[in-house]
Amino acid sequence: xxxxxxxxxxxxxxxxxxxxxxxxxxxxxxxxxxxxxxxxxxxxxxxxxxxxxxxxxxxxxxxxxxxxxxxxxxxxxxxxxxxxxxxxxxxxxxxxxxxxxxxxxxxxxxxxxxxxxxxxxxxxxxxxxxxxxxxxxxxxxxxxxxxxxxxxxxxxxxxxxxxxxxxxxxxxxxxxxxxxxxxxxxxxxxxxxxxxxxxxxxxxxxxxxxxxxxxxxxxxxxxxxxxxxxxxxxxxxxxxxxxxxxxxxxxxxxxxxxxxxxxxxxxxxxxxxxxxxxxxxxxxxxxxxxxxxxxxxxxxxxxxxxxxxxxxxxxxxxxxxxxxxxxxxxxxxxxxxxxxxxxxxxxxxxxxxxxxxxxxxxxxxxxxxxxxxxxxxxxxxxxxxxxxxxxxxxxxxxxxxxxxxxxxxxxxxxxxxxxxxxxxxxxxxxxxxxx
Numbered sequence: 001x002x003x004x005x006x007x008x009x010x011x012x013x014x015x016x017x018x019x020x021x022x023x024x025x026x027x028x029x030x031x032x033x034x035x036x037x038x039x040x041x042x043x044x045x046x047x048x049x050x051x052x053x054x055x056x057x058x059x060x061x062x063x064x065x066x067x068x069x070x071x072x073x074x075x076x077x078x079x080x081x082x083x084x085x086x087x088x089x090x091x092x093x094x095x096x097x098x099x100x101x102x103x104x105x106x107x108x109x110x111x112x113x114x115x116x117x118x119x120x121x122x123x124x125x126x127x128x129x130x131x132x133x134x135x136x137x138x139x140x141x142x143x144x145x146x147x148x149x150x151x152x153x154x155x156x157x158x159x160x161x162x163x164x165x166x167x168x169x170x171x172x173x174x175x176x177x178x179x180x181x182x183x184x185x186x187x188x189x190x191x192x193x194x195x196x197x198x199x200x201x202x203x204x205x206x207x208x209x210x211x212x213x214x215x216x217x218x219x220x221x222x223x224x225x226x227x228x229x230x231x232x233x234x235x236x237x238x239x240x241x242x243x244x245x246x247x248x249x250x251x252x253x254x255x256x257x258x259x260x261x262x263x264x265x266x267x268x269x270x271x272x273x274x275x276x277x278x279x280x281x282x283x284x285x286x287x288x289x290x291x292x293x294x295x296x297x298x299x300x301x302x303x304x305x306x307x308x309x310x311x312x313x314x315x316x317x318x319x320x321x322x323x324x325x326x327x328x329x330x331x332x333x334x335x336x337x338x339x340x341x342x343x344x345x346x347x348x349x350x351x352x353x354x355x356x357x358x359x360x361x362x363x364x365x366x367x368x369x370x371x372x373x374x375x376x377x378x379x380x381x382x383x384x385x386x387x388x389x390x391x392x393x394x395x396x397x398x399x400x401x402x403x404x405x406x407x408x409x410x411x412x413x414x415x416x417x418x419x420x421x422x423x424x425x426x427x428x429x430x431x432x433x434x435x
Contacts, residue, residue: 007031007042017067019060022049029067036285036304045325045341131199138192145189149182241267241276248290258298260287266300268314280314293331297350301329307336309350320348322355330369330377332391337377339366345379345389361387361396370410370418378418380407386420386430400430 003018006025018026025043037051055064086093244262252258252268256277260266264287266280280300289301298310305325310317320336328339336348345359345366364382372378375392386400386407405424412418413429421427 019063023047031303039304040325042325042341138196142192145185145192149185149189247287250290250292252292258290258292260290260300262286264302266290278314280310289329291329291331293333295333297331299329299331299336301326307338309336318353320353322346327365327367328369330371332371332377337369339369339379341365343381345369347391357394359389359394359396367406367408368410370412372412372418378410380410380420382406384422386410398432403428
C-alpha cells in the first residue's frame, strides 16, 4: 500500500497518518483535522464529508486513538533523549546554555561602549567647532581695531615745558582729546581681549552614574522562563497572540509586519514596540496563504478554499467562494487570481465579487502563483510545469518544463529570472531566455 497523500503528494513514513476518504482517496490526517466540520472532498470536490461523523466511525476512531498514543509516546521518547544527554554531562548542558547569554552580554557591552564613545566624540567635536567659529568671527575685528589705534599720541615727550603761555600751550587740549580718544578705543579693544582670555568651561559633576538597568538587557531566572528579557535596547515581540504555528510573515510597511497562523488569525505588528496594531479575525481554521498589494489590499486563503478580502485599513472584509477548491492566491491590482485543484486559474473582479475569466492550460492542480511582471504571472502545477500567463491578453506565453516533481513554490529573482521549488526536493532557476 502506498503511503502517499493524494492531495499534497507528501510521502509519509507510516500509513497511520493516512486516512481513507469515503471516495477511496487517502489524505494526510492534518488536512482533515484542520477542516471545517462539513467540508468538500479535497480530491473530488463533488461531495461533502462530515468530519465528526467520519472520525466517529469505528475504524477511524481506533486510528485516532493510535495516533494520540503514538504522539504521546514520541513526545516522551524525545524528552527522555534530552534528559539522557543532560545526565551524561550536566556541566556541558549548563555551559552551553549560559555561554550564549555571556556572549550576548559581551556583545551588548561593546555596543554600548561604542555608542557612548561616539556620543562623547560628537559632543567634543561640537565644542571645538564652536571655539573655531568664535575665533574666526573675532579675529578680523581684533585686527581691524589694532590697526585703527593712533599710537603717535602716546609717544614719550622729553623736556615738556609746563609753563607754556599763548600759542605754545594752545594745543595741549587737542593732545588731551587725542589721548582720551585713544583711551576709549583701547578700552574697547581690551574688552575684546578679555573676552578671548575669559573663555572657560563651566565645571560639571564628573561622578556620573548611568542607569545600566535601563540600558542593559536583564536576566530572568524565574521558574517559568529561562529566557533573557531583552529590555529597552532590544526589540521584544509578543509571541503569545497566536494559539497555533505561525505559517506566514509578510513585511508590510517600515517597522510593520503581518503574521498568519494555523489558528486562523492575522495580526499586524509594530516591530519597534512589539505591539499588535490590528487583528484580523477570519475563520478558526488554518490559513494556507496570504497576498498583499501596494493598495493595502490583503487576501487570506483558508484551508477550506475560501478567500477573505480585507479593505479600508483592513476593517472591511468580504469573502470569495468558488465551486472548485482554491489552492493558491495572488493579487493583481483590484483583481484576485486563484489557482484551483481542478487545474483552473481564475481571475476575480473584487468590486463585482465574481470570477470573470478562466485560464485553462494545466493538466493538474495549480499549487502556486507569483506575479512576474506588470501584466504577467507565473503558475506552478502538479503537472510538473510552470506557465507564464499574460493577464492583459489572457493567454499563456510560455511553458517551462524540466522538473521531476510537482511545482510547489515560485519566487522572482530579477526582471528575467525566477526560481521554483518542487516536490522532489529540488529547486530550479529559470530565465525567459532559457532554463
